[in-house]
Amino acid sequence: MTSTTSGATSGAVYDRGYRPYDGPRGGRRAVRLALFRVSVRRALGLRRPWRQKVAPFLLLGVAVIPAVVNVGIGYVTRDSPPIGFEFITYRDYVVVSSSLFLLFVALTGPDVLCPDRRNKVLPLLFARPLTGADYVAAKLGAIATIVFAFGVIPQIVLFGGQMLVRDRALDYLRDNAEVLWQVPAAVAVVAIYYAAIVLAISSLTGRRIVAAAVFIGLMFATATVSAILVGDTSQQFNQGSVAGLIDLAALPLHLRDLLFLGHLDPEGPLGGVAKGGLFAVGTYAAVLSVALVVLFVRYRWEDR
Amino acid sequence: MTVEPLVRATALTKRFGSVTALDALTVDIPHGRTGLVGANGAGKTTFFRLLLGLGRATSGRLEVGGHAVDDDPIGVRSTIGYMPEHDCLPLDQTAADVAATFAELSGLPPRAARQRASDVLDLVGLDEARFRPIAGFSTGMRQRTKLAQALVADPQLLLLDEPTAGLDPTGREEMLALVARVGTFGISVLLATHLLDDVQQVCDNVVMIDGGALVVAGATEGLVQRTGMVVVDVGDRGGELVSALVARGMNATVVDDTVEVTVTAVDDVDTIRDAIADLGLPLHRLSNRFRSLDDVFLTAAGHP
Numbered sequence: 001m002t003s004t005t006s007g008a009t010s011g012a013v014y015d016r017g018y019r020p021y022d023g024p025r026g027g028r029r030a031v032r033l034a035l036f037r038v039s040v041r042r043a044l045g046l047r048r049p050w051r052q053k054v055a056p057f058l059l060l061g062v063a064v065i066p067a068v069v070n071v072g073i074g075y076v077t078r079d080s081p082p083i084g085f086e087f088i089t090y091r092d093y094v095v096v097s098s099s100l101f102l103l104f105v106a107l108t109g110p111d112v113l114c115p116d117r118r119n120k121v122l123p124l125l126f127a128r129p130l131t132g133a134d135y136v137a138a139k140l141g142a143i144a145t146i147v148f149a150f151g152v153i154p155q156i157v158l159f160g161g162q163m164l165v166r167d168r169a170l171d172y173l174r175d176n177a178e179v180l181w182q183v184p185a186a187v188a189v190v191a192i193y194y195a196a197i198v199l200a201i202s203s204l205t206g207r208r209i210v211a212a213a214v215f216i217g218l219m220f221a222t223a224t225v226s227a228i229l230v231g232d233t234s235q236q237f238n239q240g241s242v243a244g245l246i247d248l249a250a251l252p253l254h255l256r257d258l259l260f261l262g263h264l265d266p267e268g269p270l271g272g273v274a275k276g277g278l279f280a281v282g283t284y285a286a287v288l289s290v291a292l293v294v295l296f297v298r299y300r301w302e303d304r
Numbered sequence: 305m306t307v308e309p310l311v312r313a314t315a316l317t318k319r320f321g322s323v324t325a326l327d328a329l330t331v332d333i334p335h336g337r338t339g340l341v342g343a344n345g346a347g348k349t350t351f352f353r354l355l356l357g358l359g360r361a362t363s364g365r366l367e368v369g370g371h372a373v374d375d376d377p378i379g380v381r382s383t384i385g386y387m388p389e390h391d392c393l394p395l396d397q398t399a400a401d402v403a404a405t406f407a408e409l410s411g412l413p414p415r416a417a418r419q420r421a422s423d424v425l426d427l428v429g430l431d432e433a434r435f436r437p438i439a440g441f442s443t444g445m446r447q448r449t450k451l452a453q454a455l456v457a458d459p460q461l462l463l464l465d466e467p468t469a470g471l472d473p474t475g476r477e478e479m480l481a482l483v484a485r486v487g488t489f490g491i492s493v494l495l496a497t498h499l500l501d502d503v504q505q506v507c508d509n510v511v512m513i514d515g516g517a518l519v520v521a522g523a524t525e526g527l528v529q530r531t532g533m534v535v536v537d538v539g540d541r542g543g544e545l546v547s548a549l550v551a552r553g554m555n556a557t558v559v560d561d562t563v564e565v566t567v568t569a570v571d572d573v574d575t576i577r578d579a580i581a582d583l584g585l586p587l588h589r590l591s592n593r594f595r596s597l598d599d600v601f602l603t604a605a606g607h608p
């Protein structure tokens with residue numbers, strides 16, 4: 001409908017009415033991908049007020065600092081090896097600083113899951129062509145991807161920087177080629193594990209702060225209990241103990257060691273434990289499975 | 305030619321433990337605007353959940369557009385837009401982001417999703433407010449946002465659960481006008497409410513349920529049929545008219561400042577007209593008395 005005013009200058013008001021949509025529509029895969037994109041944006045504060053962007057990017061910035069410092073010192077001392085300075089290894093850098101890593105996971109994980117429950121958005125989400133498994137897959141994928149990026153980006157800075165400050169960059173690349181698969185694999189192991197645990201905890205509450213506190217508390221509590229038990233047995237047997245498996249925060253680091261070293265760290269909490277590597281992998285798989293079961297049960301969206 | 309119903313429920317039963325939410329409900333719902341009427345707890349929301357495939361019927365069959373919901377809940381869901389009764393919006397997001405997100409989650413590509421979100425928010429009257437956070441919206445604006453997210457993927461069937469709940473009289477009229485308008489776009493509407501006036505105002509068909517069982521279903525116009533009564537408004541001199549009509553052997557009473565007269569033949573209306581003329585009364589209105597949907601519901605449900 002169009003109405004015009006008479007006169008030399010005429011305006012027009014258009015009622016565009018309703019236009020049916022006849023463009024392409026994706027299936028469940030497209031919907032899963034859309035939920036993944038939305039979750040990544042939310043976790044990083046994209047399309048949200050600037051305050052939401054500060055924390056994740058600040059933490060990422062802090063995580064990159066050791067790499068920048070190492071590269072800088074490497075450049076300054078390229079002609080004379082530094083005395084009293086130990087360069088960070090790619091293995092050590094997998095979890096950057098474990099506290100920083102846990103903080104990042106605790107910050108981003110609950111933020112993509114808790115508001116859906118707290119704001120009662122779930123009925124709207126599940127009125128879409130989406131199942132509970134799709135929802136879990138998209139959210140887990142989003143957080144695992146972000147955490148993976150958080151772990152890998154500092155490593156890329158470190159590797160790229162170390163390579164560029166060398167006189168023979170290609171030699172450095174060839175000498176350290178194995179880290180090109182070890183680092184992504186180790187970070188992926190850590191990222192999936194932390195993402196699953198933080199999301200499983202977040203699925204049990206609608207409050208972000210509670211989920212974050214429980215996650216951090218669980219990690220520190222198990223680390224403390226494990227340290228006490230391993231310390232006791234170490235004094236008794238002068239070696240590590242299976243009690244090291246209780247430390248949920250450090251559990252994926254044993255798998256990291258298997259990837260980098262081919263065996264457990266002999267000076268670690270599982271050092272000297274017979275079949276310790278097997279126990280570590282088994283416990284890792286068990287914890288991951290429990291977290292996934294909790295998630296799938298919580299979002300089995302039927303008959304609620 | 306027989307037109308297939310949009311929704312067909314056959315002996316549909318849903319029990320939650322010992323509670324029967326739907327009791328062998330058999331009904332055909334045609335295309336167009338249909339009111340699903342019943343008291344709180346009558347089974348309206350349960351019926352919606354079964355339509356969306358968010359629960360499984362204990363027994364019976366439910367079809368939407370000829371497709372059994374149990375056989376392909378995701379496929380059926382992709383043709384439905386749902387506006388829940390309760391608050392369900394992420395308060396920290398803008399209406400534009402919410403509508404675009406839910407369009408993407410219905411399978412629309414990101415660019416098309418944002419375009420559709422803009423168009424639909426324009427349609428529901430939120431064009432200027434679409435970049436404001438929902439937390440600052442009034443109840444009416446939130447209801448419009450809920451309607452927008454339900455419409456954004458251009459569904460074939462729109463499920464509206466108490467869309468006028470919590471709205472002031474003006475907001476209610478505007479929402480009903482929107483619902484009536486949506487019905488002209490070729491989108492079928494199923495409006496669940498306990499407000500019979502809402503249904504009478506915008507719906508072509510009515511399905512009344514009580515205790516999970518069908519009370520009555522049919523075209524609104526057919527249900528609000530003539531009652532064999534004529535309503536006459538002669539101002540404050542109704543008593544004189546009643547006396548005159550009774551003297552002529554008719555049954556007449558004063559009800560709410562109007563005179564209600566039972567008519568059994570066409571001549572009876574002439575008798576009323578003559579009585580008014582003889583008395584020199586001012587005739588403000590003479591019309592058939594229709595039943596309200598309240599009368600229909602109370603009579604059919606057997607309530608006193």
